Amino acid sequence: MKHFAAVLGLTLLAMAGQAAAQQKEVVNLPGAAAPGPNSNLSNAIKVGNMMWVSGQLGTTQGDTVGNIEKETANALDKIKNSLQAGGFDMKDVVAVQVYLVDMKDFQKMNGVYRTYFTDMKPTRTTVGVAALASPTARVEITATAMKGQ
DSSP states (O other), X not given: XXXXXXXXXXXXXXXXXXXXXXXXXXXXXXXXXXXXXXXXXXXXXXXTTEEEEEEEEOOOSGGGTTOHHHHHHHHHHHHHHHXXXXXXXXXXXXXXXXXXXXXXXXXXXXXXXXXXXXXXXXXXXXXXXXXXXXXXXXXXXXXXXXXXX
């Protein structure tokens, strides 16, 4: 048992050393202004073979407002573009969180969502929320990706 604990301890130390050696890199959404210095977030963070994309709202203006299918597609397109800017793609996504203002939109959102993840599906959590950061937004989606080793 002591040997196992020693090996485990050394393994954890080696993993911590590898993680510490890898730099965090901010990845901005192509074509969009980077969050300003007073912003509380980064669009995406890449560390080694992993990338975390902040929640993306699907609303822009015009015909997307109130159209859950278009909002979902816009949010997923922003995630896809962010991933590509960091050298990843949708097949690298391992976990997704979806926030819906109205759970009655679940089936329509899901219909669009499944067109973006056709191979191995990432894990997903879908939650109903009272409101999002934009008063007209009905969906927000965030993703975590990992490249194979």
